[in-house]
Amino acid sequence: MTVPTIRGIIRRNLLIIFLIALFVGGGGFYVLLEHAAMQNAGQQAELMLSSALAVRGYTTQHILPNIARLHDAVFHEETVPAFAAQTVFRSVSAGDAAYTYREAALNPTSNADRAGPFEVDLIRQFRNDAGLKEIRGTLDQGGQRLFYLARPIQIKDEKCIVCHDTPQRAPKLMVAKYGPNNGFGWHMGEIVGVQLLTVPVTQQFRSTLELESLLIGGLTLIFALAYFGLTASLEATVATPLTSLAHAADQASRSTSSAPELPTSGAREIRTLAESIQRLRVSLAKALAQIGGKHD
Numbered sequence: 432m433t434v435p436t437i438r439g440i441i442r443r444n445l446l447i448i449f450l451i452a453l454f455v456g457g458g459g460f461y462v463l464l465e466h467a468a469m470q471n472a473g474q475q476a477e478l479m480l481s482s483a484l485a486v487r488g489y490t491t492q493h494i495l496p497n498i499a500r501l502h503d504a505v506f507h508e509e510t511v512p513a514f515a516a517q518t519v520f521r522s523v524s525a526g527d528a529a530y531t532y533r534e535a536a537l538n539p540t541s542n543a544d545r546a547g548p549f550e551v552d553l554i555r556q557f558r559n560d561a562g563l564k565e566i567r568g569t570l571d572q573g574g575q576r577l578f579y580l581a582r583p584i585q586i587k588d589e590k591c592i593v594c595h596d597t598p599q600r601a602p603k604l605m606v607a608k609y610g611p612n613n614g615f616g617w618h619m620g621e622i623v624g625v626q627l628l629t630v631p632v633t634q635q636f637r638s639t640l641e642l643e644s645l646l647i648g649g650l651t652l653i654f655a656l657a658y659f660g661l662t663a664s665l666e667a668t669v670a671t672p673l674t675s676l677a678h679a680a681d682q683a684s685r686s687t688s689s690a691p692e693l694p695t696s697g698a699r700e701i702r703t704l705a706e707s708i709q710r711l712r713v714s715l716a717k718a719l720a721q722i723g724g725k726h727d
C-alpha cells in the first residue's frame with residue numbers, strides 16, 4: 432500500500448467534509464422546508480374544513496328544523512348539511528380546481544358523492560381503526576400536487592337518521608328526488624363516508640425545490656472557494672516546503688558531500704525544522720571533519 436502524500440490527504444479530507452456537509456445540510460434543509468410546506472397546507476386545509484363543518488352544523492341546527500315546518504311541495508336541498516357544506520365550499524374555492532371538498536360515502540344519497548377508489552380506501556382505514564381521527568398526505572393529480580386532509584363522517588346525531596334510515600322514514604319529497612335505493616340504512620355510530628379536502632401545494636413544492644437548489648448551489652460555491660483557497664495556502668505553506676524538506680533531509684542522510692537546498696519558506700514550524708536540519712548537518716560535518724583530522 433502506498434502511503435498517501437500530505438497533498439493527497441488534505442485534498443481527500445476536504446472533499447469528504449464537503450460531501451458530508453452537502454448531504455447533511457441539503458438533506459436537512461429539504462426536510463425542514465418540506466415540513467414547513469406541509470404544515471402550512473395543513474393549517475389552510477384545517478381552516479377550510481372547520482368552515483365546512485361550521486356550515487354543516489349551522490344547517491343541521493338552524494336551517495333544517497325551520498324549513499321542515501314549511502311543508503312545501505318541493506324538497507329543499509338547502510336543508511341538507513352535505514349539500515350546504517359542498518355548495519359553500521364551491522364558491523369559496525371558485526376559480527381554483529385544486530381546492531376541492533367532498534363528502535364521499537360508500538352508499539351515497541346522491542350519485543355524485545359515490546366514493547372513488549382512493550376515498551373507499553380512506554373510509555376503510557377509518558372503519559378499521561376507531562381511534563384514527565384524521566389522515567393527511569399528498570397526492571398527484573392531473574400534474575398538480577395536492578395536500579389532502581381526510582376525516583371520517585360518523586353518524587352522531589339522531590337528526591341525520593331521519594333522512595338516511597329508510598325511504599319510509601325519509602321526507603317523501605327527498606325520496607321522490609333521490610330515489611329509494613341510495614343513502615339509506617345508515618345507523619348511529621356508523622362511519623358512512625369521508626370528508627376529503629384538498630389544497631394545492633404544487634407552488635410550495637416548486638419553491639422548496641428552488642430554495643433547495645439555491646442552497647446546494649451556494650454551498651457548492653462556498654466549498655469550492657474554501658477548497659481552492661485552503662489547498663492553495665496549505666500547498667504554499669505546508670505541502671511544498673515539506674516535500675522539499677523531506678527530499679533534502681533524505682539526501683542529507685545519504686551523503687555529506689552534496690549540499691541540498693533546504694526550504695526557507697513555509698509555515699514557522701517548517702522553517703524551524705529546516706534550520707534544525709541545517710544545524711544538524713553542520714554539526715555532523717564538523718564531527719566528521721574532527722574524526723577525519725584525528726585519523727590523519
Ligand code: HEC
Binds near residue numbers: 510544584593624
Ligand atoms: C333533510 C334530510 C337529511 C338530513 C337531516 C341529513 N341528510 Fe345527509 N343527505 C341528504 C341528501 C338529500 C343528500 C344528498 C345531497 C346532495 O345532493 O349532494 C345527503 C348527503 C349526505 C352525505 C354525502 C354523501 C351522500 O349520501 O350523498 C353525507 C356524508 C351525509 N348526507 C351525512 C349526513 C349526516 C352526518 C347528517 C346529520 C348531521 C345528515 N346527512 C343529515 C339528506 C339529509
